[in-house]
Amino acid sequence: MAVHAHPDDESSKGGATTARYADEGHDVLVVTLTGGERGSILNPAMDTPGVLERMDEIRREEMAAASAALGVRQTWLGFVDSGLPEGDPLPPIPDGSFALVPLEEATEALVRVVREFKPHVMTTYDEMGGYPHPDHIRCHEVSVAAYEAAGDPEKFPDAGEPWTPLKLYYDHGFSIRRMEVFAEEYEKLGEPFPLQEWLDRSRKYAVERGDIMARVTTQVECGKYFPRRDDALRAHATQVDPNGAFFAIPLEMQQRLWPTEEFELARTRVSTDIPETDLFAGITDENR
Numbered sequence: 587m588a589v590h591a592h593p594d595d596e597s598s599k600g601g602a603t604t605a606r607y608a609d610e611g612h613d614v615l616v617v618t619l620t621g622g623e624r625g626s627i628l629n630p631a632m633d634t635p636g637v638l639e640r641m642d643e644i645r646r647e648e649m650a651a652a653s654a655a656l657g658v659r660q661t662w663l664g665f666v667d668s669g670l671p672e673g674d675p676l677p678p679i680p681d682g683s684f685a686l687v688p689l690e691e692a693t694e695a696l697v698r699v700v701r702e703f704k705p706h707v708m709t710t711y712d713e714m715g716g717y718p719h720p721d722h723i724r725c726h727e728v729s730v731a732a733y734e735a736a737g738d739p740e741k742f743p744d745a746g747e748p749w750t751p752l753k754l755y756y757d758h759g760f761s762i763r764r765m766e767v768f769a770e771e772y773e774k775l776g777e778p779f780p781l782q783e784w785l786d787r788s789r790k791y792a793v794e795r796g797d798i799m800a801r802v803t804t805q806v807e808c809g810k811y812f813p814r815r816d817d818a819l820r821a822h823a824t825q826v827d828p829n830g831a832f833f834a835i836p837l838e839m840q841q842r843l844w845p846t847e848e849f850e851l852a853r854t855r856v857s858t859d860i861p862e863t864d865l866f867a868g869i870t871d872e873n874r
């Protein structure tokens with residue numbers, strides 16, 4: 587079960603991994619906490635009359651196409667996108683938004699889906715949200731709380747029969763080391779690196795925080811599924827610019843030099859050896 591804040595996050599964060607596991611016969615469910623109502627139109631080609639008015643419907647169509655590209659099932663939790671507050675000082679989060687819903691209420695909603703779907707493995711974001719969007723930070727809090735509560739019969743007794751998931755991971759998509767590997771390749775080829783600005787900005791940020799690779803416990807081989815991940819992303823046509831940074835590095839280069847997606851094992855109820863190459867490592871017929 588991959589828990590995400592907005593439609594499109596399931597494709598940009600761990601998308602190829604879900605495609606691989608679905609392809610290998612696992613039942614994979616993406617849970618999208620909000621409808622992405624406040625996402626702006628980030629693809630100039632889609633900024634046409636009528637699109638904003640139909641945004642809710644369009645987001646649903648895009649999500650269905652993305653799930654089909656990944657080969658996964660998907661469900662909505664029905665909360666409302668908080669939007670990314672911008673400006674100085676930051677504006678307040680709009681009333682009724684997901685980030686303002688009491689933690690207990692949002693957790694119960696996710697616990698209900700966990701008890702119904704019965705996942706062995708859950709993925710979500712780290713405590714910083716992967717990037718500091720209020721819905722992403724809330725997604726982290728709700729996922730951790732649901733992972734802890736779902737197996738406890740005392741918690742949320744009206745939300746179904748208890749089910750205990752075995753492992754919880756954080757997705758780690760923004761690795762500086764990964765970008766450096768590509769930058770070095772461009773240097774060898776004598777060509778300018780298209781994401782140099784991004785890399786410079788990230789290095790400044792990393793002075794305080796360090797590269798996320800220090801926290802990665804698990805690298806899942808999934809290069810074969812990068813084309814499907816990209817198809818899923820492009821399915822979110824209003825939010826994803828097909829000429830944007832995500833597609834700047836040729837697929838062939840990504841598959842050759844960095845054919846994995848990265849995760850951090852945050853909680854486990856089974857024993858496993860770190861580093862891992864499989865989110866299901868340590869889960870056996872006996873303990874599942």
Ligand SMILES: [Zn+2]
Nearest residue numbers: 591592595719
């Ligand atoms: Zn998001």
